[in-house]
Amino acid sequence: MFFANQFGKYRAIVISVAMFIFLDTGVLGLNFYISSQIAADAVNVNLAGRQRMLSQKSVKALLEYRYERQQGQSGRAAYEEMAGAIQLFDRTLLAFKAGGETLDTTGQPIYLPAVETPKAISAVDQSLTIWEPIRTDFNALNKGGGDMEQLLNRLVSSAESHNLTLLKLMNDLTNDLEAVAKEKSETLRLIQASAITLAILNFFLILFHFIGQLRQSDSIAETARKETTEILQTVREGLLLLDNNLIIGTQHSESVRAIFGDQEFAGMSFRSLLHNLVVGRDMSTTEEYIKLLLNEKVKENLIGSLNPLTDVEVSLPAENGGYSVKHLSFRFNRTIEDGHISHILVTVMDVTETIALRKALDEAQQSNGLQLDALKNLVHLDTRTLADFLRETDIALHEINDTLKDEAADPQGYNAKLQNCFRIMHRIKGDAGALQLPQVVQEAHQFEEQLQSLQKMSGLQGSDFLPLTLALDAFLRLISDLQEVSDILKQVQPASSAPASSVSEPEATPAMPLPLAPQLALLDREPITQLAERIAEEQSKEVNVIFDTDDDLALPDQQRSLVQSSVIQLVRNAVVHGIELPEIRVLADKSPVGRILVRVRQQEDGLRISVRDDGHGLDLDAIREQAHSNGLYDQAELESFSRTRLMGLIFHPGFSTADNVDEHAGRGVGMDLVRSNVNKLKGRIRIGTQAKHHCEISFLIPVAASMPSEEVDVMNTQSDAEARV
Amino acid sequence: MKRLMIVDDSMVIRRRISRAHGLDAYEVVGTAEDGANAIELARETLPDMITIDLTMPNMDGTEAIPVLASICPNARILVVSALSDKATAIGALASGAHGFLCKPFTDEELKSALNELAED
Numbered sequence A: 001m002f003f004a005n006q007f008g009k010y011r012a013i014v015i016s017v018a019m020f021i022f023l024d025t026g027v028l029g030l031n032f033y034i035s036s037q038i039a040a041d042a043v044n045v046n047l048a049g050r051q052r053m054l055s056q057k058s059v060k061a062l063l064e065y066r067y068e069r070q071q072g073q074s075g076r077a078a079y080e081e082m083a084g085a086i087q088l089f090d091r092t093l094l095a096f097k098a099g100g101e102t103l104d105t106t107g108q109p110i111y112l113p114a115v116e117t118p119k120a121i122s123a124v125d126q127s128l129t130i131w132e133p134i135r136t137d138f139n140a141l142n143k144g145g146g147d148m149e150q151l152l153n154r155l156v157s158s159a160e161s162h163n164l165t166l167l168k169l170m171n172d173l174t175n176d177l178e179a180v181a182k183e184k185s186e187t188l189r190l191i192q193a194s195a196i197t198l199a200i201l202n203f204f205l206i207l208f209h210f211i212g213q214l215r216q217s218d219s220i221a222e223t224a225r226k227e228t229t230e231i232l233q234t235v236r237e238g239l240l241l242l243d244n245n246l247i248i249g250t251q252h253s254e255s256v257r258a259i260f261g262d263q264e265f266a267g268m269s270f271r272s273l274l275h276n277l278v279v280g281r282d283m284s285t286t287e288e289y290i291k292l293l294l295n296e297k298v299k300e301n302l303i304g305s306l307n308p309l310t311d312v313e314v315s316l317p318a319e320n321g322g323y324s325v326k327h328l329s330f331r332f333n334r335t336i337e338d339g340h341i342s343h344i345l346v347t348v349m350d351v352t353e354t355i356a357l358r359k360a361l362d363e364a365q366q367s368n369g370l371q372l373d374a375l376k377n378l379v380h381l382d383t384r385t386l387a388d389f390l391r392e393t394d395i396a397l398h399e400i401n402d403t404l405k406d407e408a409a410d411p412q413g414y415n416a417k418l419q420n421c422f423r424i425m426h427r428i429k430g431d432a433g434a435l436q437l438p439q440v441v442q443e444a445h446q447f448e449e450q451l452q453s454l455q456k457m458s459g460l461q462g463s464d465f466l467p468l469t470l471a472l473d474a475f476l477r478l479i480s481d482l483q484e485v486s487d488i489l490k491q492v493q494p495a496s497s498a499p500a501s502s503v504s505e506p507e508a509t510p511a512m513p514l515p516l517a518p519q520l521a522l523l524d525r526e527p528i529t530q531l532a533e534r535i536a537e538e539q540s541k542e543v544n545v546i547f548d549t550d551d552d553l554a555l556p557d558q559q560r561s562l563v564q565s566s567v568i569q570l571v572r573n574a575v576v577h578g579i580e581l582p583e584i585r586v587l588a589d590k591s592p593v594g595r596i597l598v599r600v601r602q603q604e605d606g607l608r609i610s611v612r613d614d615g616h617g618l619d620l621d622a623i624r625e626q627a628h629s630n631g632l633y634d635q636a637e638l639e640s641f642s643r644t645r646l647m648g649l650i651f652h653p654g655f656s657t658a659d660n661v662d663e664h665a666g667r668g669v670g671m672d673l674v675r676s677n678v679n680k681l682k683g684r685i686r687i688g689t690q691a692k693h694h695c696e697i698s699f700l701i702p703v704a705a706s707m708p709s710e711e712v713d714v715m716n717t718q719s720d721a722e723a724r725v
Numbered sequence B: 001m002k003r004l005m006i007v008d009d010s011m012v013i014r015r016r017i018s019r020a021h022g023l024d025a026y027e028v029v030g031t032a033e034d035g036a037n038a039i040e041l042a043r044e045t046l047p048d049m050i051t052i053d054l055t056m057p058n059m060d061g062t063e064a065i066p067v068l069a070s071i072c073p074n075a076r077i078l079v080v081s082a083l084s085d086k087a088t089a090i091g092a093l094a095s096g097a098h099g100f101l102c103k104p105f106t107d108e109e110l111k112s113a114l115n116e117l118a119e120d
Helices: A002-070 A076-098 A118-143 A148-234 A255-260 A270-274 A280-294 A352-367 A372-380 A383-405 A411-434 A438-456 A462-492 A525-538 A557-578 A582-587 A620-629 A635-640 A643-651 A670-680 B011-018 B035-045 B061-071 B086-094 B107-118
Strands: A100-103 A109-112 A238-242 A248-252 A312-317 A323-337 A340-350 A543-549 A594-603 A606-613 A684-690 A694-702 A713-716 A721-724 B002-007 B026-032 B049-052 B076-082 B099-103
Touching: A002 A076, A002 A109, A002 A148, A076 A100, A076 A109, A076 A118, A118 A148, A148 A248, A238 A255, A255 A340, A270 A280, A280 A323, A280 A340, A280 B086, A323 A352, A372 A462, A383 A411, A383 A462, A383 A557, A411 A438, A411 A525, A411 A557, A411 A670, A438 A462, A525 A543, A525 A557, A525 A594, A557 A594, A557 A606, A557 A670, A557 A694, A582 B011, A620 A635, A620 A643, A643 A670, A643 A684, A670 A684, A670 A694, B002 B011, B002 B035, B002 B107, B011 B026, B026 B035, B035 B049, B035 B061, B049 B061, B049 B107, B061 B076, B061 B086, B076 B086, B076 B107, B086 B099, B099 B107
Parallel strands: A543 A594, B002 B026, B002 B049, B049 B076, B076 B099
Antiparallel strands: A100 A109, A238 A248, A238 A340, A312 A323, A323 A340, A594 A606, A606 A694, A684 A694, A684 A721, A713 A721
16 A cells, blocks of 8 residues: 555556566575685685695605605705695695684685585595594604604505595595585576576566556557547637747647638747737737746736737638638636646637627617616616616606696796706606616716706797707607616516505605515615715715614605605715715814714604714805805895705705716705605705714604695704704 | 735725725735835835835836835735726736736725735
8 A cells, every 4th residue: 555655656667676676686695695605615625636635745755755864864855845745634634524724725824614515524534534643653753752763664654555545535525525516506507597587577577567558558648639639629719838938839729720720830939820910019018918927926816807818809811712800819827737837828719709799789788778787787676676766767757848848938937947857857867876877877967967058048948948858758768778678677586575566656645654564665775875885986985874774664655765865865965065085084083984874763753864974064154155156145145044044055956065067966956856855745854963073964754744844944952053944 | 914015196095905804814014105105115114915006196006016026025016906008017017016906896806816915
């Protein structure tokens, strides 16, 4: 298991090599051991042979010594030669017998092991029996004293009589030692031959094993190659790999040819491929982008949006010989090898059809007066909310149409008509903004601009209203289109739990708080929050809308719609006019995030709905100035106004303190609309404000009896000035 | 705790980043409204992470990034900018930034971009 884990696919080769090394080492060890034994045996054979020579040499020297003595000479040299030969023979013979030291042929001491074979032991033992008396006589001679002549003669006689026997015995010893050495040599040869055979076997084993493995892996590689080729031939995208010099690799999908024409891509630079397709700065940007992808420090996920070639319009050779305009989209991805970026995978897609489809869709949407964004938002809206809005807008637009049709007798009449149209249109715009229907907001804004330009004209005539009716027709068509979409959405989205509202609901009835089911919650919070955040973002402000409402409270549809519309205007007003820029708020020791509190409370006398912001409060001087410049009142009148009456002016038609007219502010219609709505609800408005601190506008909807709403009365508190309008 | 420096000429964006939810792992060590101030601040605070806009007065992000990269060679630089000109953004990244986040962005997008850069 360990082996398998450690070496994986290389296990077989590791085992084979290990076996080879083991075998080789074993054979080498044996070889060395036996060779050393053979070497020792050779010395033995050599020394045994020397014994033969020494036996003859000692007899010869002995005879020479006796002759020279008989001639009266000292015979010293012969004696020394004889003594040397006898002593060396004796020492060597004893070593053969029991193991011991002697001198080798060079005179160096050498250890001889005792002979072990029976033949050799017998030869040595017999030799020693014969040799024993000779050694004794020699020792006595060497010692001196006694009858030397007799001793010498006996020694000569003994040596002569045993000479041949001794020679034969030493010959036997030599032959036996030679036979042993020969046997060992043969063993060594056998071992070597076996080892070589095993090594050859091992080699073939490895060879066949690896040929098998190679065939297997070749087959796998071939299958993989075929599969890759199949994928590359089938895939619709153009796929190619770039190295870090932006050179195209050898493999690419067949679609690359379909896209770029039939040519050799391998080894070509990416720059050449894009030649004539991407030019100038785009090309260098693309190269820079790819280099970023090759930079391991840069995160691939975080630069995807910078891809410069997401849509490239190119003219490519067509099948019929001409050129066709195509749209190509390139995608670049890293390929990772061993934890490092090895290549960049380029995916090229022909998105011509997608682009054409998108264009057609855009055109279709534009011709229908619907933007993709609007459609997208419609899908996310509650179908009931959308249907309510569209129904009321349709009614409102027809109301404008009716107003425009009425012949006015005098300029005041025309101005009143314009003001009425303004108010209605402003409400539509506010509601559409809250529902994120930009197309409707845009249409309403343009209509308001047309109304305003009419207001500035003097001597208005009925014909001056003609462009308005045309614009109104377009607006009605847009609403009708949206209604069609809304009807489709109704079928697609799960049915709302709320029952369909009645279009023919009579004039506002007193508010009747109802349980939540089956009615919708009193306020639809999400569009209010979204509107506030969107306006805040556009004005570089930060705002947090907080709702404090009782979820059990509900109202009939028409009242609910009026309350929702009023709250939208009040929240819009709070963001635009109340909440300060973050830097200004910080200077005033406030949180940079403005806070708008929308609260609905049930009281004994009805429902109180309030919108309170922690902005700079109402600026009475600005209101006074604006009222004067609008020509509503002259300076003297304004000076005489109480604080509360001044505040009440913000509900006057056409009153606005905003510096510029934009989508959100400036026409002075929003608060007028709130007043109109509250009137329909038979309610009362109250304003509370403290300079630099807050502004709270609330309205009370009576539970039962209607109350006169045109009355204005005033009450003051210690910190706030309040006005009921 | 990673030391984060925010460079953007818009106070709204600076505040938006410093108050984004889920960035508990980052400590804002300073904010600068242009490239020149960012360089000065980087010398003092040696941040680990920098978010930087490209279009700023005095010294823009493209000029500031290589200098910031040399002052804090280990800092990870995230370009946070509107995608009006890809070439400029790519050039800025090539000069030493490590990632790009397109304005407008959500807290979640900001968090995952910073976390991804902080991984190394």
